[in-house]
Amino acid sequence: MNEARLYIRLLETSIRSQLQYRASFLTGVAGQFLVTAMEMIGILALFHRFGTLQGWTLGQVALFYGTISVAFAIGDALGTGFDRMAALVRGGDFDRILLRPRTSVVQILGQELALRRIGRLAQGLIVLGAAVWILEPAWGPAEIALLVLTVAGGAALFLGLFVVQGALTFWTTESLEAVNAFSYGGVTAGQYPITIYEDWFRRFFTFVVPLACVSYLPLTLVLGVEDVLGLPAWMRASAPLAGPAFLAAALGFWSLGVRHYQSTGS
């Protein structure tokens, strides 16, 4: 059984375990959906009051919001195992993972596919649908392909953030809520066009955690609007590749962490 099939196999198991606790699963899905729906209502209220956001229309903001929400929901669902690393290390279960003849990454990925993230995913897709409905865009295959690539790049970026967060537990077993500033904070920041923020903030989310590369830059191309940062189209079109690049770097950091792993007492 190769790593990809093993991953599917482990996920199957995780899903079956989750469905054993059906009430918890259903309330989890509903909760996720409600939280994000409330956020969206907040934005609608803002627009109702002010009309546009620094020249961005409701439809355009909905596209940013929906894209990043879907990307985050996918990355978050895939990366739940990394999000749980602190508990895995503290409980000694990470030892067990190292005792099996498989890469630790595939086993951690396979730990859990958080099905309750379906709530957030559904909500993101609804907002994306609303964006299309409001904008009535004349998209060709190129725009649609770029949108899909943007979502995929975003999912890879968020997964990478969870990998970094998980890898940090090899150095400190304390919970690392600080990294959430980049993952959960990133999703909030990325829901709006990056140009509305201050320069330093924009630079951070372009070059360190390349959030702009999986939202603002490609989406301006999808929307056919001017990029105030003035980057050429080819750069904006290939910007989502920063997501997988970030993920690759995160995995390198992970391997370094595994060698530093200290385990716990008996």
Added chain:
Amino acid sequence: MSQIVVESLTKVFRIAERRAGLRGALAGLVRRRNREVRALDGVCFQVGRGELVGYIGPNGAGKSTTVKVLSGILVPTSGTCEVDGRIPWRDRRAHVRNLGVVFGQRTQLWWDLPVVESFELLRDLYAIPADRFRAVGDELTRRLDLGGLLNVPVRQLSLGQRMRCDLAAALLHEPGVLFLDEPTIGLDAASKLAMREVVRTINREQGVTVILTTHDMDDIESLCQRVLVVAEGKILCDGSLASLRRTVSSERHLIVDLAEGISWNGLDGLPAREVEVAGGRVRLGFDPENVAAAELIGRLTARYPVRDLLVENPPIEEVIAKLYAGGKA
């Protein structure tokens, strides 16, 4: 040719010190104070293929750390070890393919799933061929009496049942090396016996090399030809149980049941020491190199009317306790 070679293995842990109180916790956020703990301090030993070795020592002696380094979980600070010519942490995946590990305190089974599904997941994780999986699974099910447990979710098993399932899980991929870390801790007598029987069988019949850490001296006495004693990160003693006894002391015990109505009036010049006097039963310690058992008995019975006599070795727990105490001195 040794299968497991451990040379001057040292592992130092850095542990962040926590200070008391809220103020201490806040100070700890700003500046960490680290304390070094030397869990292993130059451990050397070798184990041949097919040996069954007991690895014992007081809590915190470094037993689990050794097992974890040998398993490829931990990278040592210095020193080396090889198992089948492989360095565990460097060639982890190839190494663990031939390794079974049971941690008595933890399970490797999936908590919410029936036992049989955990076994099937392990089959896929280790890529066990279907026919071997069936043959080995059936054999282990019979030996460990798992027939009635296979469809029970792991969380509903008793500790003894779970440990039997865990042992089976560690053997499904037919490892050539087995590490057991306190496998009988907290088990009832019947489960202990079943576990020992299976460990003995796979060691004798299939030549599996076993390293067993335990606090249960019955495990050691009934299973191990050889014992390694570790304390404070160093190997104190390496040899058979008999040689271990000799290292500590050659003393043997003579248990005397005095005849009815006779009371013990002290040694009165007998070449022995009183270990315990309880009612009509007296336990004497003597050095066989100093006085033969027969001579001691002769001189004793000349003085006291005796109903029954028994010569035995002191309990292994006592020997081990003395050894630990000696190691610290």
